Amino acid sequence: MTAVLQVEKLCKSFGGITAVNDVSFDVREGEILGIIGPNGSGKSTLFNCVLGQLSPNSGEVRVDGRVTTGMRPCDLNRIGVSRTFQLLQVFPQLSVRDNLILAGQEHRGSMFSRLIGQSDAGLTPTAEQMISFFRLSHLADEQAGLLSYGQQKLLDAAMAFMAGPRLVLLDEPAGGVNLTMLGNLRERLQAYHAERKATFVVIEHQMEFVMALCTRVLVLAEGRIIAEGKPDEVRRDSAVIEAYLGH
Amino acid sequence: MSRVGVAALLLAAALAVIVPFFLKPFGIYLLSMWAVLTIAAIGLNLTLGYAGQISLAQGAFIGIGAYTTALLMQIGVPYALAFAAAGTLCFAIGWILGYPALRVQHHYLAFVTLAFTTLVFLFLRNEEWLTGGIYGISGIKRPVFFGWSTAKPLDFYFFCLAVLVALSLATWWMLRSPWGRAFVALRENPIRALSLGVDTRRYTLMAFAIGSSLGGLSGALFAPLVQFLEPASFGLNRSFDLLLMVIVGGSGYFFGPFVGALISVLLPEWMRITEGYYLIIYALLVMLLMMFCPSGVIGLFERIQRMMRRRPSGLAEVQTS
Numbered sequence: 001m002t003a004v005l006q007v008e009k010l011c012k013s014f015g016g017i018t019a020v021n022d023v024s025f026d027v028r029e030g031e032i033l034g035i036i037g038p039n040g041s042g043k044s045t046l047f048n049c050v051l052g053q054l055s056p057n058s059g060e061v062r063v064d065g066r067v068t069t070g071m072r073p074c075d076l077n078r079i080g081v082s083r084t085f086q087l088l089q090v091f092p093q094l095s096v097r098d099n100l101i102l103a104g105q106e107h108r109g110s111m112f113s114r115l116i117g118q119s120d121a122g123l124t125p126t127a128e129q130m131i132s133f134f135r136l137s138h139l140a141d142e143q144a145g146l147l148s149y150g151q152q153k154l155l156d157a158a159m160a161f162m163a164g165p166r167l168v169l170l171d172e173p174a175g176g177v178n179l180t181m182l183g184n185l186r187e188r189l190q191a192y193h194a195e196r197k198a199t200f201v202v203i204e205h206q207m208e209f210v211m212a213l214c215t216r217v218l219v220l221a222e223g224r225i226i227a228e229g230k231p232d233e234v235r236r237d238s239a240v241i242e243a244y245l246g247h
Numbered sequence: 248m249s250r251v252g253v254a255a256l257l258l259a260a261a262l263a264v265i266v267p268f269f270l271k272p273f274g275i276y277l278l279s280m281w282a283v284l285t286i287a288a289i290g291l292n293l294t295l296g297y298a299g300q301i302s303l304a305q306g307a308f309i310g311i312g313a314y315t316t317a318l319l320m321q322i323g324v325p326y327a328l329a330f331a332a333a334g335t336l337c338f339a340i341g342w343i344l345g346y347p348a349l350r351v352q353h354h355y356l357a358f359v360t361l362a363f364t365t366l367v368f369l370f371l372r373n374e375e376w377l378t379g380g381i382y383g384i385s386g387i388k389r390p391v392f393f394g395w396s397t398a399k400p401l402d403f404y405f406f407c408l409a410v411l412v413a414l415s416l417a418t419w420w421m422l423r424s425p426w427g428r429a430f431v432a433l434r435e436n437p438i439r440a441l442s443l444g445v446d447t448r449r450y451t452l453m454a455f456a457i458g459s460s461l462g463g464l465s466g467a468l469f470a471p472l473v474q475f476l477e478p479a480s481f482g483l484n485r486s487f488d489l490l491l492m493v494i495v496g497g498s499g500y501f502f503g504p505f506v507g508a509l510i511s512v513l514l515p516e517w518m519r520i521t522e523g524y525y526l527i528i529y530a531l532l533v534m535l536l537m538m539f540c541p542s543g544v545i546g547l548f549e550r551i552q553r554m555m556r557r558r559p560s561g562l563a564e565v566q567t568s
Contacts, residue, residue, distance in 0.1 A: 077444035087441040102432055105425040106444035114425040121425045
């Protein structure tokens, strides 16, 4: 299987603290890779380095074999790498539909052609599809800021999928979501994954969510990968138990 | 737009055409000033209201546009060309002024643009060889188009109104295109926008450039309207006044600048009867509006309309079910 994402010897430090320390891994096409680890283990820093929000001190990131280290997030997004955020990140004043159209419009034509073209960049049908897929149809015209927390999480995920990305990085999708909504979110992510054969990387604290969703799990502690394997194997790994429980 | 909104728009358009026929030259002058400053306010509303980039430089751009137009006309350049040159020059300078906005935001950005305004003012005052210094430039002629002279107040007013309509339509088109959505995204959440492929750098510069260019075009009308330019017209006061127009009218609302400019141009004249108290009353009115309706007059209008309709919220039903 080909690797969609390759991370090689990535290091990132802030002052004297090494947040990500010589991390290497591949993400294979079509898999759902979970990255877990205690607070401060470097998960978010790793994500931000991969996504161009932070520039790593050393190491390399490749998407489909192409080096993307140093690329800006918007350019990375346009070659098919999408993300969701840990904290809510929708555009509160825009309607649900406009949030989705925005999430896809920059992938259509050039900046100038978008100025003279259609108002919705021809994306209304795709947005409607996404709205019904994430069961938000009754809210399509509402301002996103008026939605409940869980509904905004669904919208956030829908936005990440809007442009049909090749690789989606989900940063704590389950954080702060109630159990009903959590099941709903997981089921929708799995359905999307099955339907579109997309590749996911998920950072998560919520163990049950990771175990149910992911096909493979990496465990980070103090900036290093300490374990890797199928969810069940990782759960029994003594190094992981120690990192989490501090025995 | 709601039915009430369309009715209000049609009424306002009819008034803008009919009212000047019943006014004395000074009244027509004020209405022309309204049309001219509205164009600059539309530009600032784009930069500030939609894209969320504060600028205290819009007055300076009117100045650059006005001086460019006057100076080019002095050496015999046709008005239409001078008009285009004013817009283009301000687009370029606005683009450059946008670079600081890529690094600093909010009140820091306000200070950068404020410094720019001071710089332009000093340039206009000190570079006498070009701008005439404090003596300014006088005797600016009003343009003639294919035999139609705009020298008379009424003719010039309709020329300004036509330019206002054309530029409003162009801005409206841009704001309803994907660009408008990207500008709002820039204002509401630049980091998320960036992760969705929105080139925030380019859109920020574009918001500054287009907004400034509208300031320049406003200046290109300002010069032949007042027919006399002096640096003091384009100091900080002018920029603050434009900021007030945008905020009072309703920042981020398409028709906000129209209302804001009307209030800012007409209210001082109406309140002349209160003599020395005018500024105090004006300041009080602005404070009250900001306290009770920070989204400006258009925001207030929208709120009243919503209250009157009292539509059942689909959202509330869903959340309780």
